[in-house]
Amino acid sequence: MQKPLAALALAAASVIVLTGCATTATPGGDGRVQVVASTNVYGSLAAEIGGDRVEVTSLIDSAAKDPHSYEATARDRLAVQKADLVIENGGGYDSFMEELRDGSDATVITAAEFSHDYPDAIVDDHHGDEHADDEHSEDAHAGHDHIEGFNEHVWFDTHTISHVVEQIADDLTVLDPSGASAYESAAKTLTGELADIETELATLHEKLEGTPVFITEPLPGLLAAAAGLDDVTPDGFASAVEEGNDVAPATLLEGLSLVDSGEVRAVLTNAQTGGGETARIEDAAEQAGIPVLAFSELLQPDQSYAEWMHSALSDLGSLAE
Incomplete structure (x- = not known):
């Protein structure tokens, strides 16, 4: 059974990405920061943090689509190439994103790299963060195979998602400095919700x-x-x-x-x-x-x-x- 993908949100020509920076975005209209996520899990996080200041396109938002075997379209590539910020899962889960972002100047967040279990040798340091201990391996994203011994479904790890939320807010602030306080406030609210989930998990752990x-x-x-x-x-x-x-x-x-x-x-x-x-x-x-x-x-x-x-x-x- 196939269902249509989410409608493609086209980036406006007024958002001009320069080397290492971008013009300040204006909330609403064509000036919104363009965000493309591989799935609606990450698209939802970006939308919660960015609010009206971002336009989010989730390439996969239907449960009938399997990201492991998803075949990207020309429209997907266009969306990614026009994006200011790209959010992917990584770890072999959504490998189609590798080709889509080839040649793109967008800032890239790879959620799997924030997992404590992610192999150090293949961490791709997109942001120069402290979580990346080793130099980026050129073979980090080679092939479409899963990483041996690594569970790439990291959206079910609240610690990882907390780091992803922080990174989304940080990157949106760089892309759109005038929205800094809004991004910080929204991220704080979301991390509070994640803390509640962790508390619920701790209670379940005691019982189960x-x-x-x-x-x-x-x-x-x-x-x-x-x-x-x-x-x-x-x-x-x-x-x-x-x-x-x-x-x-x-x-x-x-x-x-x-x-x-x-x-x-x-x-x-x-x-x-x-x-x-x-x-x-x-x-x-x-x-x-x-x-x-x-x-x-x-x-x-x-x-x-x-x-x-x-x-x-x-x-x-x-x-x-």
Whole structure:
């Protein structure tokens, strides 16, 4: 099933990007700072921080689209090339952004680079931040493969997102100095909401620590870990599903046996990906009376990041009841 992408917001010719700086943007109209995000998760954050002073284009805002395999269009490239600020996830998740921003003068924020788990050797220091300890490797973004051992779904890590929020505010301030106080205030509000989410996670961790769950695809892994859940999925199952490969028969049988035995409290899935093996695990869970919790990679229309996260935590909280 295919759904149309969000309408393309074209950057105005009046915003002229110079080497290392940009003209001061005027809120509203054609003078707004042009922001392009790979998905509406990051587009939502930019819109909350920028308000009327920014125009945000999220290249993917439909749950029917899988950023892992998304094929960018000429319109996408035009949007990125005209952008003042580009926000991507990185880590192999939205690799189509590499080609789109090739030759662009836009400031780039790569969310994965703010993760404590991101491999130091491939940190791309777009901003010269303290989080980048090593020099940028020329092979940092080579290929479209996932980084071995790294869960790139970093939007489910509130620590990472807090740093991303701060960076968005900082970069918008450089691009539009007259909006500095507005950006700072909005970012402060958003970081406060993130702090509330962390508090909720800490409470869940106390209640759910050690609770065994089956995670069919890596998407909710970071959130599950933060909530104290114990991922007991057989090795190789989740990675095969994520890569679109067949799960090894022995691994599938092990997983089915695990669910049938009632050893897991819940099955956590990705609402946007799956396959025959995932369906069999879900069916087995339903027959065993085990809840199946589905998590999305994208926000619903008009849903804020905080609302989206609280909804996900509410689902996890049902396991403590």
